[in-house]
Amino acid sequence: KQEVTQIPAALSVPEGENLVLNCSFTDSAIYNLQWFRQDPGKGLTSLLLIQSSQREQTSGRLNASLDKSSGRSTLYIAASQPGDSATYLCAPNEKLTFGTGTRLTIIP
Amino acid sequence: DGGITQSPKYLFRKEGQNVTLSCEQNLNHDAMYWYRQDPGQGLRLIYYSQIVNDFQKGDIAEGYSVSREKKESFPLTVTSAQKNPTAFYLCASSMFGNTEAFFGQGTRLTVV
Numbered sequence: 001k002q003e004v005t006q007i008p009a010a011l012s013v014p015e016g017e018n019l020v021l022n023c024s025f026t027d028s029a030i031y032n033l034q035w036f037r038q039d040p041g042k043g044l045t046s047l048l049l050i051q052s053s054q055r056e057q058t059s060g061r062l063n064a065s066l067d068k069s070s071g072r073s074t075l076y077i078a079a080s081q082p083g084d085s086a087t088y089l090c091a092p093n094e095k096l097t098f099g100t101g102t103r104l105t106i107i108p
Numbered sequence: 109d110g111g112i113t114q115s116p117k118y119l120f121r122k123e124g125q126n127v128t129l130s131c132e133q134n135l136n137h138d139a140m141y142w143y144r145q146d147p148g149q150g151l152r153l154i155y156y157s158q159i160v161n162d163f164q165k166g167d168i169a170e171g172y173s174v175s176r177e178k179k180e181s182f183p184l185t186v187t188s189a190q191k192n193p194t195a196f197y198l199c200a201s202s203m204f205g206n207t208e209a210f211f212g213q214g215t216r217l218t219v220v
Binding site for chain 1 (some may be wrong): 114121141143148149150151152153156166177196198201202208210211212213214216
């Protein structure tokens with residue numbers, strides 16, 4: 001059974017800093033991996049989808065990498081802004097198994 | 109305006125009553141999913157469907173039922189057999205399994 005772990009569980013950084021969120025998963029036989037953000041009391045917003053054949057995917061200030069063999073993905077956020085404050089979740093696209101996410105707070 | 113619509117946003121029910129949560133999508137997606145989220149916990153899969161008239165149990169299906177009579181609709185019924193139904197319920201869809209998934213805004217169910 002796929003298990004997903006995200007470290008750290010919570011992170012607070014000053015505005016403008018670059019940061020990295022980590023995601024690890026136990027079953028490397030995945031087709032792709034998706035990153036989401038969730039604002040309090042809201043649904044999930046898709047940020048990036050990385051296909052298993054890709055190593056990286058970029059969207060604006062976000063860059064996600066995927067290393068299937070080691071069961072790891074990272075989400076890099078450049079020049080963080082207060083609006084980036086949210087919970088970030090990763091999910092291997094095999095019935096979308098989720099961990100508990102990383103709660104990110106950007107301090108103005 | 110394409111997307112996934114969950115209704116209602118808030119739902120209150122008395123203990124022992126069945127309740128049905130609505131999920132509709134106009135994205136022409138084949139696959140649809142239901143998740144449950146509890147405070148401080150990740151999302152847990154209840155049921156999923158990859159095609160009309162077919163669905164499979166997820167990790168926590170006990171006390172729930174679904175139907176998939178139309179491609180665009182995947183309603184979830186929370187039955188009286190569900191021991192702790194108060195939670196935030198999220199519906200998602202994707203073109204087919206293993207493609208980008210999109211979520212609705214959720215229904216917060218409170219059972220009193």
